[in-house]
Amino acid sequence: MRVYPVLISKNIMRWIKQLELEILWPFYTSQIIQSVFKLTTIYWVVYFLSIGHSLAQISLLPIIMLLTSFVLELPTGFLADIRGRKWSVATAIFLEAFAITLIPFVGLQFKLLVVLYVLMGVGAALASGASEAWVVDLLHWHAKPEAIPSYYAALHSLINIGFIIAPLLASAIFFLTGALHYLWWAEGAMLFGAGLILLMFGKEKRMEHSQHKLTIASLYQKTMLQFRERPALLFVIVVMFLFAIIFGVTTLAWQPFLQTNGVPLVWFGVLFAFTGVFAIVYPLIHKLILTQIGDRRSLQLISIIQMIAFGLLIITPIVGVIILFFIIQNLDSIKIPIFQPWFQKHVLSVVRSISGSIIAMVGAIGESVGYVFAGQLVERFGFSAVWWFAVGLCALIVVVLMFARRINCNTPLCSSMVLK
Template sequence: MLFKKGELKELWPFYLYYLIFGLSSLIMPFMIIYFRDLNFSFLQIAIIISGFSIGQFLFEVPTGAFADGLSRKVSVIIGFLMNAFAILLFPLFDSPYALFALWTFSGIGMSFISGAEEAWVVDNLHKAKKKELQQEYFIKAASIAAFGAIFAPLLGALFVKSHPIKWLWLIFGAGFLINAIILSVFAKELYKPKRVSFLKSLKETFKNGAKGIKFTFSHKVILLLVLGGAFAIFMEFASDGWQPLLVNLSMPKYGLGIMFSVVAAVSMVVPFLSRLLLRFKIKNVIAITILLNMILLFSLIFLSPPMFMVAAIIFVFNNGIWYLNNPLLQSYLHKFIPTKIRATVISTKSMFNKLVIILGSLAAGVLMDYFGPQKVIAFGGFFGIFAIWCYLKIKD
């Protein structure tokens, strides 16, 4: 049976929003190509997209504390509406300054979602005495989004054959708007923080934020998970170069859509395989998969045109490993976080990751303009050594 008893009753609005997110993401396979077609350098693209991470970094902890102190549901809906507004404006501008501002606004909106969405679902399940569905949620949410994303790239590939890429932003923005409506109308919030006045809630926000940050960096297991995740992100610091790399290796632009569809199909199935790995120590599973990822990335250095198919296979496996590890790490992390500061701790972790992404993407932009994407993507695998060390230091 695909869904367990009571699972859809508690989680169907969240599963639906992941499906819509996947279906609306037609722009994803072509986003970097879109910016390259606007004659932006890799560094310019990195600066523009870094606005998203900067917005998240600056607002992750305050918005996470807002969710913990006021409402996770309200926080998530605000985030979806902000993203819808920003993304719907993307095709109207080709100025790097305007695009940077929109990406930053979108990042601020995402900071309202990132910690609050996970905390909302997890605490709903705890309140409903359905803790056993937590692992199911992390597995199936990613798979459902991937199921939608199987079709989106194919539709995007058909679209870009005869239409400008920029109009795909409108479909993506509409997806956020629809999800805001679905969650506001149909999703319940079973765990609700105590209502307080504005001044008191503002004080509580900073208090919760300080608690969350202190807890994150004083709890050894969580700190190692955060650091390990950060180094794993650094392995992909040149990910913006994948689309140009594949085109440089002779892949036609519409082929990007087909490849992303394959990635989505693999990503839909792989999270379910994580169930089979629960019998092993999580840290060992993650370390082995990161080592495999390192080998795949290093092998890119030996490719030349027209070997785009080999690079595409590496790209698919690279993404599949992330989808395998993510539900394992998410569920493992939540075991150590108290309910009252859950959203704040997750937001602190996300904030730290965003700082890594900002620094990494800017460095990658400079390096890719000088060395090209192929070498920079390949040698990013070296950061996996530090990620493996962090995970193996965890004492279960």
């Protein structure tokens, strides 16, 4: 009878060893701080509505941030590969902390809000690609590439632990103060601390760069060659784009939708706190999922379940809405841990940041499209139109992933890239 506890204990200890805490503790620590104090996530739409901005105006803010990030993705990706990933990531966090702290001071002036969201877009561009490339190359330098999947699984587990604590903490602050602007100040201060940890304690070891002098032209050539020789990456890009649209739609629509259905603001913390529960245990089962089901089938299964859940939102009363909200959000929380290890495994180290930036650009476009559609659909046709739109996107993802398996490959390198 004691066999199962012993096996579970051994698996947990093996998993902890794979985390490589001696090398990666600054990254885990910084991430948990950023996640735990992501206080504005569940209230940002409601906050801007409360100070007089329309939903259409609010939808423009993340679009502006994403478009800024999109325009700067390639230049900042090249900069990170040449100048250094550590510098790029730390600067990104400090920019975001500065902008978030100032939002309550300028919130009534929409033009100044736009400026701050542009700054956050610059930060997002600096961090995307570089943050992942920094850690992946560090593990390769230490000859521990097998730890990369465990790192991504653990990282997103920490993110979701933070996403459980952050909404509860945000709701508590709102309950005690009766004001939402304190959330922005607290988040900005803690972001600054998270950036300091990476700047002071994060180590940077880079691969291949000592063998030749890097130039923008050589990086561009290697990046384009990589995508030409590995066509299965194109399917990842398409699926990432569609997932990003869904993320944009739900990010903008959830808060006013729940509020319209009678959910009090002080409950938001509890509701959002449990949207990442499954992702917390995901690191313990991620190898089983990927070996038994595979990337493609896992993503197809997630999309099918979400498609059904979005459809049921249209006809379900409030209790059912809350249950469906939990299902959709929990499934959302494990998409990236499935995507990223597969993507990083097949990306050249020397162009890892710029390759990540290309994926981030695609995500920025998709998320922007989602915000635009969500804002317009809600104001013109109501929330039902938003959920029907999401149903269609999920169905399209399932179809794209079916074709991903049928890609024609003429080389072993290409064949290794096909989603399983």
